[in-house]
Amino acid sequence: MRFALTTLSAALLVGVGAVPATPQPPKDDLKPMGVVPKDNVKMDDATKKAVDKALKFLADRQESDGAWGNTAITGFTLLAFMSNGHMPNQGDYGKAVAKGVRYLCSTAREDGYLVGARGGNMYCHGMAALALTQAYGMTGDEDVKKITKRAIELIVKTQNHEGGWRYDPSPTGADISVTIMQVMALRGAKDAGIHVPDKTMDEALKYVNKCYDRRSGGYRYQPYSSGAGYARTAAGVCVLQLCGKYDADDIKMAVEYLERTGDDRGHYWYGHYYAAHAMNQVGGELWEKYYKRMRDQLLRTQLPSGAWQDGREAAYGPAYQTSIAVLILSVPTHYLPIYQK
Numbered sequence: 001m002r003f004a005l006t007t008l009s010a011a012l013l014v015g016v017g018a019v020p021a022t023p024q025p026p027k028d029d030l031k032p033m034g035v036v037p038k039d040n041v042k043m044d045d046a047t048k049k050a051v052d053k054a055l056k057f058l059a060d061r062q063e064s065d066g067a068w069g070n071t072a073i074t075g076f077t078l079l080a081f082m083s084n085g086h087m088p089n090q091g092d093y094g095k096a097v098a099k100g101v102r103y104l105c106s107t108a109r110e111d112g113y114l115v116g117a118r119g120g121n122m123y124c125h126g127m128a129a130l131a132l133t134q135a136y137g138m139t140g141d142e143d144v145k146k147i148t149k150r151a152i153e154l155i156v157k158t159q160n161h162e163g164g165w166r167y168d169p170s171p172t173g174a175d176i177s178v179t180i181m182q183v184m185a186l187r188g189a190k191d192a193g194i195h196v197p198d199k200t201m202d203e204a205l206k207y208v209n210k211c212y213d214r215r216s217g218g219y220r221y222q223p224y225s226s227g228a229g230y231a232r233t234a235a236g237v238c239v240l241q242l243c244g245k246y247d248a249d250d251i252k253m254a255v256e257y258l259e260r261t262g263d264d265r266g267h268y269w270y271g272h273y274y275a276a277h278a279m280n281q282v283g284g285e286l287w288e289k290y291y292k293r294m295r296d297q298l299l300r301t302q303l304p305s306g307a308w309q310d311g312r313e314a315a316y317g318p319a320y321q322t323s324i325a326v327l328i329l330s331v332p333t334h335y336l337p338i339y340q341k
Contacts, residue, residue, distance in 0.1 A: 041291045041332045054326050057306035059096045066103030068319040071114050072124035075131035080326035083336050101135050104128050105147045112150030121167040126181030133188030137337045152189045155182045163207030176211045180235035187242040191337045208239040217253030230264030231271030237278035268312035269324045276328040
């Protein structure tokens with residue numbers, strides 16, 4: 001876990017009343033089979049007020065060029081706004097979102113790599129690409145599509161022989177943390193109608209399966225790493241679901257691992273970013289219990305400024321922590337295509 005924390009830190013720290021949009025349904029057939037558990041989870045008034053306060057905090061801290069830090073943190077923040085129906089030039093924060101999307105587009109190199117002057121790596125690229133797929137999927141903006149398409153093509157080209165990705169935009173090593181971020185972006189692109197080769201997703205799934213630890217039911221950082229962890233297990237469940245393996249036996253074991261473990265103190269926010277997605281897809285009572293626990297905890301710990309800022313992953317800054325808190329609380333809105341069932 002120590003190695004995972006170091007590389008994740010390097011990844012994130014490089015350079016460091018809405019108008020409802022109509023969510024776009026996935027454009028492929030990777031939908032759950034059978035009966036999807038009824039979702040009784042809704043945002044109550046107290047949660048909506050907390051989210052509104054947090055979004056104001058984030059909007060007030062947008063930098064002059066449209067960023068909230070590097071492309072990864074900017075991506076997280078844009079998702080927080082979009083998860084509440086604030087699209088580019090739509091909603092109370094539409095101008096801020098449009099400026100943030102323009103910033104991400106401006107960071108693209110000729111080969112599609114989304115890093116910009118603040119620097120970055122494939123983790124940052126994947127997060128930024130995911131945000132752009134959601135912006136394009138909800139607006140149909142052709143300029144955003146051009147940048148997004150190149151960013152996705154770079155991900156496809158840099159998949160390594162194991163089926164995963166590492167921190168450099170070249171087919172070298174792989175780990176589950178960087179890999180899941182690329183899979184999220186690929187699935188977002190697929191949902192938005194951008195071509196993603198089936199082989200790319202299949203090979204990514206094979207890599208993630210190699211990271212599975214059958215003894216614990218969790219996922220390791222790399223196939224031969226020691227021990228599973230909460231954050232990477234939540235990420236592993238997301239990969240299975242995003243690849244359409246909703247009924248995989250490994251999901252049940254991994255969810256039991258998440259329930260048994262409860263949290264990842266080293267990667268608290270990062271872990272719950274994935275856990276919220278994973279548990280929402282699982283649905284039913286497990287999702288209801290998870291959401292209530294996180295909602296109660298987050299509402300209790302929000303600062304008067306509207307931010308979430310504590311010692312857990314503190315080096316990434318309050319925009320990162322606050323954005324993920326908003327994303328967790330806002331899953332029930334289902335505005336983001338990536339969060340739809």
